[in-house]
Amino acid sequence: QVQLQESGPGLVKPSETLSLTCSVSGGPMIYYWSWVRQSPGKRLEYIGYVHHTGDADYNPSLKSRVTISLDTSKRQFSLNLSFVTAADTAVYYCARLYDTNAQGHDWFDLWGQGILVTVSS
Amino acid sequence: DIQMTQSPSSMSASLGDRVTITCRASQSISRWLAWYQQKPGKAPKILIYDASTLESGVPSRFSGSGSGTDFTLTISNLQPEDFATYYCLQANSYPRTFGQGTKVDIK
Numbered sequence: 001q002v003q004l005q006e007s008g009p010g011l012v013k014p015s016e017t018l019s020l021t022c023s024v025s026g027g028p029m030i031y032y033w034s035w036v037r038q039s040p041g042k043r044l045e046y047i048g049y050v051h052h053t054g055d056a057d058y059n060p061s062l063k064s065r066v067t068i069s070l071d072t073s074k075r076q077f078s079l080n081l082s083f084v085t086a087a088d089t090a091v092y093y094c095a096r097l098y099d100t101n102a103q104g105h106d107w108f109d110l111w112g113q114g115i116l117v118t119v120s121s
Numbered sequence: 122d123i124q125m126t127q128s129p130s131s132m133s134a135s136l137g138d139r140v141t142i143t144c145r146a147s148q149s150i151s152r153w154l155a156w157y158q159q160k161p162g163k164a165p166k167i168l169i170y171d172a173s174t175l176e177s178g179v180p181s182r183f184s185g186s187g188s189g190t191d192f193t194l195t196i197s198n199l200q201p202e203d204f205a206t207y208y209c210l211q212a213n214s215y216p217r218t219f220g221q222g223t224k225v226d227i228k
Contacts, residue, residue, distance in 0.1 A: 044165065044208060046217040059216040093164055100171070105212045107155040111164035
C-alpha cells in the first residue's frame with residue numbers, strides 16, 4: 001500500500017524559504033508527484049508537479065518562487081517556496097497524480113496527511 | 122486558468138436525504154472532472170474521476186454526472202459519515218484548479 005508523508009518545519013520567517021519533503025513508501029516512483037496547499041478557510045491550490053523523467057510544472061501564480069525536485073533513490077520529493085509571506089501560511093499536502101487512460105487528464109489519487117506551515121516572525 | 126464554481130457553498134441535510142452539489146467550469150473540460158470529500162483535519166479523498174467513474178471502495182450512494190461545463194455530485198441516502206466538505210477538481214488542463222468547496226452539515 002502506497003503512503004505519503006510530509007515533513008519539514010512548521011514555522012518559517014517572512015522572506016525566507018519554505019522547504020518540505022514528501023516520503024513515499026511502497027509502490028513505484030514512476031508517477032507524477034505533486035504539491036497542493038490549503039490556506040485557512042480557502043480552497044485547495046495546486047502548486048506543481050515533478051516526474052522521474054525530469055518533467056516539471058508549476059502553477060503560474062507561484063512559478064517564480066517554486067522548485068519541486070525528486071530523488072527516486074531516497075523515495076522522496078521536495079518543495080521549495082522562496083520569499084514567503086503570511087499569505088503562504090497553509091496546510092501543505094503532497095499527492096500522487098494518477099491517470100487511468102494515459103491521456104494527461106490525471107487527478108490526485110493519493111495524499112499525505114498534510115503539514116501546517118505558518119509564516120511568521 | 123479554468124475557474125471552477127460550486128454551488129451551494131454550504132447546505133444542511135438530514136440522514137437519508139438525497140444531496141446534489143453542482144460544479145461549473147469557466148470553459149469546457151469535457152469529462153475531465155473529479156470529486157473529493159474532505160473531513161476536518163484530514164486530506165481530501167477521491168470519490169469520483171472522469172466525471173462519473175466511482176473510485177474503488179467508494180460507496181455506490183455516491184454518483185457523478187455531467188460533461189462540458191456543468192457537473193453534478195449526488196449522494197443518495199445520506200449517511201452520518203458523509204457530513205463533510207466536497208470539492209470538484211478540473212483535470213482538463215494545467216494549472217489544475219479546484220472549486221471553493223461545499224460543506225454538508227447536519228440539519
